[in-house]
Amino acid sequence: MSNESKVREEIVRLSRSLFERGYSVGTAGNISAAVDHGILMTPTNSSLGFLDPARISKVSRDGQHLSGDKPSKEIFLHNAFYETRPQTGAVVHLHSTFATALSCLTDVDPDDCIPPLTPYVVMRVGQVKLVPYVRPGDEKAGDLIRKLKGRYAAVLLANHGPVVTGKDIGSAVYAAEELEESKASGASARRTDADAD
Secondary structure: OHHHHHHHHHHHHHHHHHHHHHOOOOOOOOEEEOOOOOOEOOOOOHHHHOOHHHHHHEOOOOOOEEEEEEOOOOOHHHHHHHHHOOOOOOEEEEHHHHHHHHHHOOOOOOOOOOOOOOOOHHOOOOOOEEEOOOOOOOOOHHHHHHHHHOOOOOOOOOOOOHHHHHHHHHHHHHHHHHHHHHHHHHHHHHHHHHHHO
C-alpha cells in the first residue's frame, strides 16, 4: 500500500470516528492531509461518517483539482494553513457543538478565545485566534489565515467553528478533539459555579 493510500484510509477512519462521536453532523466539516505532490481533501457535500477512500479529492498545492470528487469548498482555508505553516501535515475543520457555540459569542478574547483550562489544550492546541466571519467557502477565509503569518496552529472561525492543524492527520484530529473537550469542560465548570451561587 502506498503512502497516499495509507493517508486516504487514515482520513476515512478518523473522519468516521469524529462523525460517530458527534464532532461532525450531516455533511458539515472537512479534513485534508498533505501527501507527495499535493493535498488529499474530503469532497464537497460529503459526510465524514461515510467516506470512500477512492473518492477523496486530490488537489495540487496551488488548489487545482487533480483526481477524485470535487474538493470541499473550504480548500482556500486549508491551503492557507499549508502555505503559512510549513510544519502542517493536516487540517481539520469541524462544526463541533461547544467550539461552534463559542464562535458565536461576542465577549471572547479574539486573540485567545479558548481558555487554557487543561494542560493538554495548551500542549496540543496553544492559543486560538478568533477569525472574523466570512461566508463558508469564500476565498477571503484564506486571506485572513495568511494575515496571521503562521502564528496559530488553530483558529476559531466566527459563527462557523474550529480549524485545527497538526503535523499529521492523527495529531490534527486529536488536537481538534482536545479543543472541543476543553470548551465543553469550561461550559460545564461555569454551570457548576452558577449552580453553587
